[in-house]
Amino acid sequence: MNTKEKPKYSVSRLNLYEHCPWAFKTVYLEGIPRAADEARATGQLLHAMVADYLERLIATGQPTDWVWARLATPSDGHPDVVEMWERFYNTFTLPPALVAPGVERQLAFDRKWEPVKFSSRRARFRMVLDFHFRQGSLAVLIDWKTNRTMNGVEKDLQLLAYGWGLKQALYPDVEEVLLRLHFLRYGREREVLLGPDDLKDVPGMLEEKIGRIEKDKHFDPAPGSFCGMCGVTAHCPVMSEALAPVEVLAPATREQAEKAASLLLTLQKMEKELSARLKEWVREYGAVQVGDLVYGPSQMVSYDLTPQNVCTTLLDAGLSREEIWGLLSINKTSLEKGLRKISRQDLFDLALKTGTVRFSERIDFYKTKS
Ligand code: SF4
Incomplete structure (x- = not known):
């Protein structure tokens, strides 16, 4: 690793490295911000709205507050956000008599995996827990999901890390952690119970992943299906190199065909990102002209027919x-x-x-x- 100060880690940072080391280096070591992504923005907005609502319910001791929730609906919000938000507050009820609840709880751990303040200079691994509380000897952790896919609850590193963090920092005496994924898009929940055997190796697993990152000297790009989502395509050497070779335009050999496929994948991903950035620019500064074509807004008419x-x-x-x-x-x-x-x-x-x-x-x- 070529920076003087070791970076801080989180599950999403480790995941970005798993997807593409180059993207990790670009975002977290070089500090280049990721391009806006609609799915990420939707997730962040809904998490914030749900957190505000829960804090209000806990503070006022009410199981629901539909009047407040209705007023909190963003008037100019994306239909996706509004739909998920309305489904959430119309179906969610705060469980009674919660013990030691917390919303958007920020946790941090030092190099020895001991809890420290989130803002501490010693904080090396951070996580934010959406919603947690105790039920007797059980710790309950709820994670809000805005994904389109509703996969089964596998004990993946993210869930294990959150379960371990909750027990380590907040409820050290609990035996088990019940992790509940609440899919806001569908109003459905899935649960998994994490016991001591599941949680005991978590620091070792995280350490192993961090060790791989800290030993990496090259941070090679890993082009694939994640390319459209990395948010740093414009800074990727694979993307710019792929545009150079001319022979791939009419492949004659397998090698050239493989290069052509790589170029096609690149162009598909690039088109998405380029058009998102260009739309942003045009919205702010107006249409642009290319020869006899104009790239800019035009009126569309559509009908919702029953x-x-x-x-x-x-x-x-x-x-x-x-x-x-x-x-x-x-x-x-x-x-x-x-x-x-x-x-x-x-x-x-x-x-x-x-x-x-x-x-x-x-x-x-x-x-x-x-
Ligand atoms: S475009 Fe693909 S290869 Fe390039 S940085 Fe992003 S994920 Fe990595």
Whole structure:
């Protein structure tokens, strides 16, 4: 590692290194901020709103406060944020008689994994716990999730580190930690119980990961599916080098084809990031012209149509049902989404069987199995 002062660590920092050492170095050793990312911004905003709400409930001793929560709904918020927030406060009830609760609790540990103040110069590993409390000899830790995927609760390093941190710093006498993931997007929860055997090796596991980072001299870039999310694509050597070779534009050998695939992946990821940054610029300073094209805002018109209203109107206007069915389209994704919305996923296979199966080939990137 080529900095004089050793950096501080957290689970998300370790994860960034796992995804791409170059991205870790760029962000945490060189201090280059990551480009804005909608998913990260949504997560941060919702975490802050939920924390404010919980602090209010704990302070006032109420199980819910819908009036306050309704007023706290951001009037110009992204629909995703508003939907998750409304689902949360309409379904969440603060458990009664909480013992030693904490919201957005900041914890820090020194080199010997002993708790220290979050702001301490000795703090080497930091974490922020969303919501925790005690229930008898059990510690309960709730982690708010805004992910689209709702994977099963595996005892991964993040969960183990949070469970260990809670016991080590706040509830040293508890036997077990119940970790509950609350998926704000779906209003669903998943739980995992962490016992002494799960937690005892956590400092060693974290130490091993930190050791690998501190021994690293090269921080090689690791291009892959994370490229669109690293937030530092513009500072990545792989991205700029990939644009140079001309022979990849018309590959003739496997080696050139591999370079071409790497270039294509790069361009796909770069396009996303470039257009996000350019949109930001245009919003602030106005449209830009490239030859006879202008990149800037233009008015779009869209309609939210209700199938029932459209069908009734067309039937009333004299169209037959057969003519109307042809106008309505449904595909596997919309069918699955619609049934999930009304909690009738059990009908998915049945409905799918009414269609005919068509096979076609699509050439694109997909994840390797290993
Ligand atoms: S673009 Fe890919 S390879 Fe480059 S820094 Fe980001 S994650 Fe790493």
